[in-house]
Amino acid sequence: MDLKLTDEQRQIADSVEELLANASDSARMRHAAFECGGFDPALWRQVAELGACAVHIPEAHGGLGLGVTELVLVAEAFGRRLACVPWLESAVLAGTTILQVGDEAVASRWLPSIASGEQVVTLDIGLLDRAPLTARREGGGWRLDGVLPAVPAAMAAQWLLLPVQGEEGRLLLAVAVDASGVSRRPRANHDATRPVAEVRLQGVLVPDGDCLARGVVADNALELGRRLTTVVLASEQVGVAQQCLDLTVAYLGQRVQFGKPLATFQALKHRCACMMVAVELARSAVLGAARQLDGQPDAGRMLRVATMARCLADDAAQFCTQEAIQLHGGVGFTWEFDPHLYFKRAQAARSWLGTPTAWRESLAAALLDGAAA
Amino acid sequence: MTSSNYEAFRAEVVAWMHEHLRGEFEPLRGCGGLGDPGYDPKLAKRWEQELARGGWVGIGWPREHGGRALPLSQQVVFHEEYVRAGGPGRLGHIGETLLAPTLMAFGTPGQQRRFLPGIMAGTEYWAQGYSEPNAGSDLANVQTRARLEGDSWVIDGQKTWTSWAQESDWIFVLARCEPGSRRHHGLVMLLVPLHHSGVTIRPIKQITGESEFNEVFFDGARIEASLHLGAPGEGWKVAMALLGFERGVSTLGQQAGFEREMECLIEVARRNGAARDPVLRQRIAQAAVTLDALRCNALRVLAQDGAEKGDAPVSREAYIAKYVWSNWRRDFGRLAADVLGAAADVTDDDDPAAQKLRQVWLFSRSDTIYAGANEIQLNLIAERALGMPR
Numbered sequence: 230m231d232l233k234l235t236d237e238q239r240q241i242a243d244s245v246e247e248l249l250a251n252a253s254d255s256a257r258m259r260h261a262a263f264e265c266g267g268f269d270p271a272l273w274r275q276v277a278e279l280g281a282c283a284v285h286i287p288e289a290h291g292g293l294g295l296g297v298t299e300l301v302l303v304a305e306a307f308g309r310r311l312a313c314v315p316w317l318e319s320a321v322l323a324g325t326t327i328l329q330v331g332d333e334a335v336a337s338r339w340l341p342s343i344a345s346g347e348q349v350v351t352l353d354i355g356l357l358d359r360a361p362l363t364a365r366r367e368g369g370g371w372r373l374d375g376v377l378p379a380v381p382a383a384m385a386a387q388w389l390l391l392p393v394q395g396e397e398g399r400l401l402l403a404v405a406v407d408a409s410g411v412s413r414r415p416r417a418n419h420d421a422t423r424p425v426a427e428v429r430l431q432g433v434l435v436p437d438g439d440c441l442a443r444g445v446v447a448d449n450a451l452e453l454g455r456r457l458t459t460v461v462l463a464s465e466q467v468g469v470a471q472q473c474l475d476l477t478v479a480y481l482g483q484r485v486q487f488g489k490p491l492a493t494f495q496a497l498k499h500r501c502a503c504m505m506v507a508v509e510l511a512r513s514a515v516l517g518a519a520r521q522l523d524g525q526p527d528a529g530r531m532l533r534v535a536t537m538a539r540c541l542a543d544d545a546a547q548f549c550t551q552e553a554i555q556l557h558g559g560v561g562f563t564w565e566f567d568p569h570l571y572f573k574r575a576q577a578a579r580s581w582l583g584t585p586t587a588w589r590e591s592l593a594a595a596l597l598d599g600a601a602a
Numbered sequence: 603m604t605s606s607n608y609e610a611f612r613a614e615v616v617a618w619m620h621e622h623l624r625g626e627f628e629p630l631r632g633c634g635g636l637g638d639p640g641y642d643p644k645l646a647k648r649w650e651q652e653l654a655r656g657g658w659v660g661i662g663w664p665r666e667h668g669g670r671a672l673p674l675s676q677q678v679v680f681h682e683e684y685v686r687a688g689g690p691g692r693l694g695h696i697g698e699t700l701l702a703p704t705l706m707a708f709g710t711p712g713q714q715r716r717f718l719p720g721i722m723a724g725t726e727y728w729a730q731g732y733s734e735p736n737a738g739s740d741l742a743n744v745q746t747r748a749r750l751e752g753d754s755w756v757i758d759g760q761k762t763w764t765s766w767a768q769e770s771d772w773i774f775v776l777a778r779c780e781p782g783s784r785r786h787h788g789l790v791m792l793l794v795p796l797h798h799s800g801v802t803i804r805p806i807k808q809i810t811g812e813s814e815f816n817e818v819f820f821d822g823a824r825i826e827a828s829l830h831l832g833a834p835g836e837g838w839k840v841a842m843a844l845l846g847f848e849r850g851v852s853t854l855g856q857q858a859g860f861e862r863e864m865e866c867l868i869e870v871a872r873r874n875g876a877a878r879d880p881v882l883r884q885r886i887a888q889a890a891v892t893l894d895a896l897r898c899n900a901l902r903v904l905a906q907d908g909a910e911k912g913d914a915p916v917s918r919e920a921y922i923a924k925y926v927w928s929n930w931r932r933d934f935g936r937l938a939a940d941v942l943g944a945a946a947d948v949t950d951d952d953d954p955a956a957q958k959l960r961q962v963w964l965f966s967r968s969d970t971i972y973a974g975a976n977e978i979q980l981n982l983i984a985e986r987a988l989g990m991p992r
Contacts, residue, residue: 478989501984501990505988506925506983509921512919514898537894586884589884597883
């Protein structure tokens with residue numbers, strides 16, 4: 230496994246970081262998060278124009294045809310700047326799940342508009358407990374009734390992808406947000422940079438043509454999409470941790486107590502060093518996982534690398550966001566300073582796509598019980 | 603290199619190990635090194651010579667020094683397959699991976715001709731003479747003295763924590779050659795024979811009950827005046843360059859060794875029921891993926907431009923490398939003991955997997971101390987990688 234990055238790969242990452250460092254700096258990010266429902270449409274257009282939504286989409290469907298390695302490089306900048314755009318939800322989660330369906334007709338219908346950013350498509354990942362969504366056959370399609378308590382990016386989206394239990398197995402259905410019987414309500418959440426909304430479905434009719442996959446194909450696409458997106462989410466978490474480290478080192482360099490900068494105290498230096506250890510090990514894990522996913526590994530390997538990226542990045546994000554608040558002292562507990570925004574993101578991201586505890590248990594089953602991945 | 607060539611090379615290593623690590627060498631299979639019960643140093647040296655005959659020593663050295671100049675990717679494959687096949691701890695490690703690159707960078711052509719072939723052939727073994735009773739973490743406080751007298755260097759002083767000195771032939775010694783000099787000025791790196799008048803080796807009994815490291819005393823030891831590596835007065839520069847080579851590919855062999863320890867742990871956990879404990883399941887999975895991440899980190903270090911020649915600027919992932927592997931292993935040792943339960947303490951069974959885990963539990967206490975203790979690593983990370991003020 231060669232972890233060398235090419236110049237092109239570095240350029241892609243740099244161009245996104247450059248855009249977001251400016252267009253999603255602390256003030257703009259806060260404005261979008263707290264005044265605009267966590268969605269910045271102008272930034273979304275810029276992100277899309279840069280090609281960030283097209284990274285891994287095949288060229289035949291309007292994408293750049295690149296791999297998971299490029300995706301994680303870009304993702305780190307999104308995490309670092311807490312950019313208020315549904316990039317992870319639409320381009321990565323919906324995009325990869327659709328790709329994994331492996332159906333040309335489905336791909337050519339959905340992927341070009343996801344790649345261009347013209348449409349925001351999201352996928353219900355089952356946040357908060359709820360009864361499973363069921364579908365009844367009706368006419369030439371399915372009838373849906375139910376409540377999805379917290380769907381990411383549902384307010385910004387034009388389409389919702391819903392994993393549904395049909396009478397003959399799993400279905401992956403697409404529902405337009407303006408379809409009859411669909412209503413949405415933003416939920417209050419701590420991580421305002423990543424909004425979620427309640428979606429109510431009352432007698433929503435989904436035509437056959439909006440069923441993307443059924444049965445095993447749907448299950449596989451959802452699981453592969455989940456594993457891949459987990460690694461990209463992990464990279465966002467690395468960005469979260471890195472930003473907390475940078476904010477903390479900068480703050481300790483400026484803040485003077487006992488007649489000298491706090492950064493000169495060994496006890497505090499060691500804390501920052503431990504943060505960097507967590508960040509760099511997590512970054513190595515994410516890069517290694519991405520590189521292995523680009524090599525089309527088997528299911529067992531995929532479980533292992535996704536668990537690695539997920540757990541290490543979660544550790545880094547939890548530790549660094551906590552340390553950032555602590556090492557900022559009193560101002561670390563104020564709304565005005567940024568560490569709390571990252572702390573809230575780190576916690577929210579933890580329950581997406583399977584908790585680290587759940588990932589570890591799946592891996593333990595494979596390692597210790599000989600369970601299939 | 604195409605991937606089929608790559609796999610062919612891997613197959614070549616696997617086949618060679620299969621063919622040669624047998625017969626008289628069978629007892630060495632899976633041995634870590636000195637301190638392992640059953641590790642016979644004489645046999646280990648014959649094994650080094652067997653490796654040398656197979657062309658597996660100095661595989662990354664340049665051709666002009668008799669090496670095979672294999673690219674890093676192939677060296678990695680060799681180290682991985684070596685350990686997977688149960689290849690024992692390498693007695694020639696210090697000579698091959700630390701001193702040899704330093705000789706190539708700073709040695710005279712005469713020194714290179716004199717010392718490289720012995721390292722390559724597995725006939726001369728080296729120890730490292732850096733630490734002293736008053737120069738541990740504070741290495742620049744070296745007090746061993748060397749003075750030129752006619753055509754000789756005369757050495758007085760003491761080194762300590764010298765691994766494998768009792769099995770080595772030579773030692774490279776950092777000594778103070780300018781009286782009154784301080785810190786990292788006025789030092790010289792000397793190449794000193796260990797079986798020599800004025801040199802005394804005293805093994806130190808470790809918490810494992812075994813002795814891997816030693817005290818080495820120099821009482822007016824007299825060596826040829828030509829046996830300094832690099833210019834007298836510039837010993838610090840040479841010493842630091844030598845440590846820089848420590849970040850090399852051998853860490854991947856070490857990594858493969860950890861993977862074998864992990865397999866032992868899983869075997870024991872499945873056997874004794876620890877695998878059903880939900881908390882241990884979490885810890886085992888976390889240890890497994892952290893180990894995978896160490897490998898990714900090592901590969902990231904090696905992917906740096908210039909890593910091939912050892913002259914890359916130290917990258918952030920390189921700064922954390924020692925800290926992360928040593929702490930992983932220490933945590934792993936504790937996990938291993940918890941998986942063993944009471945068998946962590948009762949030691950006279952004949953269960954090889956349990957024996958290995960008990961050994962890791964105890965031996966891993968040293969990992970976070972030697973070669974730059976945790977606290978020194980964190981200083982380096984904070985001050986050099988993060989640029990925080992001293």
